[in-house]
Amino acid sequence: MKIKDLRTHFKNALSKAYDAEEVMSFFYLLTEKRLGLRRVDIALQLERELSEDALAFFKEAEIRLLDFEPVQYIIGDTEFFGLSFLVNENVLIPRPETEELVDWILKDHLGVAYELKILDIGTGSGCIAITLAKNLPNAKVYAIDVSEKALALAKQNADKNQVKIEFIQLDVLKEEIDEANFDIVVSNPPYVRELEKTEMKTNVLENEPALALFVSNDDPLIFYRRISVLSKQLLTEHGRLYFEINQYLGAETKELIDKLQFNTVTLRKDIYQNDRMIRADLN
Structure with missing residues (x-):
């Protein structure tokens, strides 16, 4: 089978489950991963014949996509803030909104001369901690997660991106944190209420770890x-x-944090104009 024929088959096979634009985004991600071809390369190699191994890879990907598995899990990695991160079913797939949070932190602290001490609570894949460590070379970064499997993957991502992170397995709701004197504490904790499940896509709801996503309707904060x-x-x-x-x-x-007597609490919207980030200054 040629690349052009595979592309046609892929579009037809997935058309009932996804819109055309999303199907093509999957196709280009998969061709880059398996064939090493970017979108512009594909246009020049439509007549290229594919090996049996390559066809088997695309067939498996097709089956998994029809089962609404995220394409990032199929590929095994994703990009965040220009860095590559391994992902699997034990961690959330990093989101663009989280990149905005990291960007805010970096703009607040780039150029700081002294060593920053940073704590990331609920690190998951390690995307926040690792990106901060990569862009703030004078920082000492700690990362906490309750999941042993998530931490194992985060450690691989730290090695992959050549940064040193102090990883700690800890349940922040039940245990105390021994370290102190942090300049930055950052967290992207579980915050999706059970009642919001109806708004979520099937590929997220049925594949990404519920432990990292959901909180009860009764106490969402x-x-x-x-x-x-x-x-x-x-x-x-x-x-x-x-x-x-x-x-x-x-x-x-914001009201909850205000009541705890932080000096300044700033609520910021993301690029979609949704309330998405908070910064709280202690003094």
Whole structure:
């Protein structure tokens, strides 16, 4: 089978499950991963014959996509802030909104002369901690997660991106954190309420780890409350706390942190104009 024929087959096979643009984005991601061809290369090699191994790869990908498995899990990696991260079913796939949070932190701290001490709570794939370590070479970065499997993958990502991170397995809701004197505490904790499941795509709902996604409808800010209280003890005098937040609970999250007597609490929207990030200055 030639590349042009595979492309036609792929579009037809997935057309009932996904829109045409999404199908083609899958196709180009898979061809780059398996064949090493970028989109512009494919246009020049449409007559190229594919090996049996390559066809088997695309057939398996087709089956998994029809089962609504995220394409990033099929490929095994994804890009975040210009870096490559391994991903699997034990971690959330990094989102563009989280890149905006990282960008905010970097713009606040690029050029700082002293060594920054950073704590990432709920690190998952390690995308936040590793990206900060990569772009703030004077930083000492710690990363916490409750999941042993997530931490194992995060450690691989740290090695892959050639940064040193101190990883700690810990349940932040139940355990104390021994380290202190952090300049930055950052967290993208679980924040999707059970009632919001109906808004989520099947590939997320049925594949990404529920432990990292969902909180109860009764107490959706449980992680924000706990981490904010801990941060009062963990941060240096002029330290800062950063959160990614539930877009529907921006005002409530800000109010919660305000009541804990942080000096300045800033709520920021993402590029889609949804409440998405908070920065809280201790003093």
